Amino acid sequence: MDKIMKKSNHNNSEIDPKLIEMLELLEPTLPRDPEDAARGMERFLMEADESLPTQSGTSLPWFKKWGKKNQKEENDMTTRRQIFAMKTLAMVAILAALVFGGVGMTALAAGNALPGDALYPFKTGMEQTRLNLTSGAAQQARLHLEYAERRLDELAALIAAGRFDATSQAAAEFEFHIERAIESLSKAVQDDPVEGQELASQIAGALSRYAQTLTSLHASSPEPARPAIKRALQAADETAMDDRVGSTEIEFIGVVEAKTAEAWTISGRTVVIIAGRTQIKNEIQVGDTVKVHALVGAEGRLTAREVELARGATSGEEIEFRGAVESMTAEVWSIGGKRVVVIAGRTEIKGDIKVGDTVKVHALVGVDGKLTAREIELISQATVTEEIEFRGTVDAITAEAWTIGGRTVAVVAGRTQVKGEIKIGDTVKVHALVGAEGRLTAREIELISPTAVTGEIEFRGMVEAITTEAWTISGRTVSVVAGRTEIKGAIKVGDTVKVHALVGPDGRLTAREIELITPSLQREVEVSVTGIVLAVSETSLTIEGDTFRITPQTEIRGTITNGAWVEVRGVRDANGALTATRIQLVEIESEDNQSEVRFSGVVEAMGGEAWTIAGRKVIVVPLVTEIRDLIRTGDVVKVRATLGADGVLVAERIELDN
Amino acid sequence: MERMSTLALNEKRVIDKQTLAEIYQQYSPGLFRYSVRLLGDRRLAEDCVAETFSRYLKTLKSGGEPPQNVQAYLYRVARNWITDQFRRQPPPPLELKEEVEADHLANPARLVAKQMERERVHRALLQLTEEQREVIVLRFLEGWSHEQIAASLEKNVDATRAAQARGLKSLRRILIEPEDG
Numbered sequence: 061m062d063k064i065m066k067k068s069n070h071n072n073s074e075i076d077p078k079l080i081e082m083l084e085l086l087e088p089t090l091p092r093d094p095e096d097a098a099r100g101m102e103r104f105l106m107e108a109d110e111s112l113p114t115q116s117g118t119s120l121p122w123f124k125k126w127g128k129k130n131q132k133e134e135n136d137m138t139t140r141r142q143i144f145a146m147k148t149l150a151m152v153a154i155l156a157a158l159v160f161g162g163v164g165m166t167a168l169a170a171g172n173a174l175p176g177d178a179l180y181p182f183k184t185g186m187e188q189t190r191l192n193l194t195s196g197a198a199q200q201a202r203l204h205l206e207y208a209e210r211r212l213d214e215l216a217a218l219i220a221a222g223r224f225d226a227t228s229q230a231a232a233e234f235e236f237h238i239e240r241a242i243e244s245l246s247k248a249v250q251d252d253p254v255e256g257q258e259l260a261s262q263i264a265g266a267l268s269r270y271a272q273t274l275t276s277l278h279a280s281s282p283e284p285a286r287p288a289i290k291r292a293l294q295a296a297d298e299t300a301m302d303d304r305v306g307s308t309e310i311e312f313i314g315v316v317e318a319k320t321a322e323a324w325t326i327s328g329r330t331v332v333i334i335a336g337r338t339q340i341k342n343e344i345q346v347g348d349t350v351k352v353h354a355l356v357g358a359e360g361r362l363t364a365r366e367v368e369l370a371r372g373a374t375s376g377e378e379i380e381f382r383g384a385v386e387s388m389t390a391e392v393w394s395i396g397g398k399r400v401v402v403i404a405g406r407t408e409i410k411g412d413i414k415v416g417d418t419v420k421v422h423a424l425v426g427v428d429g430k431l432t433a434r435e436i437e438l439i440s441q442a443t444v445t446e447e448i449e450f451r452g453t454v455d456a457i458t459a460e461a462w463t464i465g466g467r468t469v470a471v472v473a474g475r476t477q478v479k480g481e482i483k484i485g486d487t488v489k490v491h492a493l494v495g496a497e498g499r500l501t502a503r504e505i506e507l508i509s510p511t512a513v514t515g516e517i518e519f520r521g522m523v524e525a526i527t528t529e530a531w532t533i534s535g536r537t538v539s540v541v542a543g544r545t546e547i548k549g550a551i552k553v554g555d556t557v558k559v560h561a562l563v564g565p566d567g568r569l570t571a572r573e574i575e576l577i578t579p580s581l582q583r584e585v586e587v588s589v590t591g592i593v594l595a596v597s598e599t600s601l602t603i604e605g606d607t608f609r610i611t612p613q614t615e616i617r618g619t620i621t622n623g624a625w626v627e628v629r630g631v632r633d634a635n636g637a638l639t640a641t642r643i644q645l646v647e648i649e650s651e652d653n654q655s656e657v658r659f660s661g662v663v664e665a666m667g668g669e670a671w672t673i674a675g676r677k678v679i680v681v682p683l684v685t686e687i688r689d690l691i692r693t694g695d696v697v698k699v700r701a702t703l704g705a706d707g708v709l710v711a712e713r714i715e716l717d718n
Numbered sequence: 719m720e721r722m723s724t725l726a727l728n729e730k731r732v733i734d735k736q737t738l739a740e741i742y743q744q745y746s747p748g749l750f751r752y753s754v755r756l757l758g759d760r761r762l763a764e765d766c767v768a769e770t771f772s773r774y775l776k777t778l779k780s781g782g783e784p785p786q787n788v789q790a791y792l793y794r795v796a797r798n799w800i801t802d803q804f805r806r807q808p809p810p811p812l813e814l815k816e817e818v819e820a821d822h823l824a825n826p827a828r829l830v831a832k833q834m835e836r837e838r839v840h841r842a843l844l845q846l847t848e849e850q851r852e853v854i855v856l857r858f859l860e861g862w863s864h865e866q867i868a869a870s871l872e873k874n875v876d877a878t879r880a881a882q883a884r885g886l887k888s889l890r891r892i893l894i895e896p897e898d899g
Contacts, residue, residue, distance in 0.1 A: 090758075
């Protein structure tokens, strides 16, 4: 009511507030479809193209007048700009005629325009129009993302064409659109927190994707193009740090293994550092154990918000142990079942050590239990043995073979002794026989420690691969265990999901729950419509003007007939096609499954038992329906009716509405 | 709202494509809202907007002076189109969809009741004279001033004030008095 009052600035006493309340019912209108709006403008401009430029000499006198006036005032800068505008317009028409064999195709031609092209302002103008015509902050945010992506494509195209001078414009507009996306996001969150959250996650995903694109573009581009790319990359990274973006924050402790100005490697994870945005609390050197607060982008990209020395991280505690070297990478060795971080310049390696050798290790124990080697000394070189012993985490269990610490070990009934109740994720000690070609057959597998869960993290990401044992979600491998992992929703590759995962002592993730957040790339939008069935067949259902496809996967609850009142849930794909996922008869909540409705309207048709009043079919039953006046077609009547569970209206009383 | 007409038409006297695009951007959302409110149908409303702008182009093309007050002109054309539409066929029932989308968890019976109440107000509005209806819609739903309305209706301000008073009185009689009595 306030809105109407404000709009009209009307004297309150003059208008019945009840009337205002009623008029307010009309205030929300059906929203305009932005696609329709954009098409409408396109059509209008095409029509203008067809009539205006060709007519400029003859049929538009005011146009001619302006031309003459213009000749007299050649020094007027405003007028010069107008000449330029007219020339551009003429050029556009000619260009379109040449390229497409007809005028009126400006919009199409402009679609491929790049910054600096004559048609480019038209392209961005169309975008702006679409934005203006789009209602809903979430939808606007998505459009801004779409346009930001276009700017990136343009940036790449400009670089490919060697047009470096225009790259800064593309970068600036890229920055503009992602900033606006965040602004719209803030509004969207207020409008609808749930959608806002999904949107935030989409934006995080998009930003991380942009950052990846820009990083590789930066690497492959010549020097003159780089400042613009760097600016865009910085904008993407900084926006990703925005609190409003749907990043999940994680905290972890790890050893700094490498440092560059842009990114640090901390215990195997790459963490992006942004000058001015990442708070680095102490003087940190490679080898230090640090605590990191980082934002997880939807693609698993980590951006550090804060890095500090982990207090008492190493606390001087040092252990010494012996073991066989099971694997060696540049950063991590596996020795006697333990992972030991090896840092060039800080770990002293004594002797020429190979996999299989037995070594003595002096290692610092981190607060997270992580071992950083101070010294590794060769004790004895590997000898060819019949039997080896190693420790590892059980990655997979099948009837014939187990995967333990990345190795496949054959398990043979009657020959392999399994000690303890072992499940995936547990740490075990294995005695195995080495066969031909290094094939291992377990003699004994002994439980050392059950999965030591060190924490649980939550993150969002896109599903990249699905196998029976593990899923890849935004670059992270997450073990999926039947009976232990709850999968919510029909998830397929490409979907965005939320993962609750347990972090094992070795950083391995085991999913506790994977929940579908958004189907792939939001190409499909969930819809829910309640209404009366206008037509139904085995393959389709029409309700309130929308036709849904029915597939064998569609869940149908109840018997659906024409005229039934149903709730349909489904998805709208990129082409606007609707597919029903669930169709359910709506129960009308009242004592006898009927609810009373009253309305007024014009009698449009009176045929036997079915009348049409105000566009609605109303059943008129002798003895049930009380008809108070002599009623004719065209009369305005008041109707009291009952709405049955089947959506049919049965009139109880019809009277003239005087 | 007045900025465009003054700037584009009175001072510059130039209508290039950019100006046309701006005119469309500025007025088409309001025109759509206005038409869909009266027509109750999105497709018809889009048709109305398209026809209105097409007529505007034809006026420019015909060689006459471009309309001085674009807003008043466009709404006048749209209004005529809607009146013709009503003559051809009576107003269809309002779409139910928006309400349902807005709150699909609510009891459908309540939604139906609200929708019907809305329809009742809509129909009451249609029972007013064309002039009264225009004034009520533009004033209370579009937030126009009496001066703007007068320009669009090609009447004077006193006439639109009178139409407003008469329109509100009729609405009260149609909508409220039967309930009270």
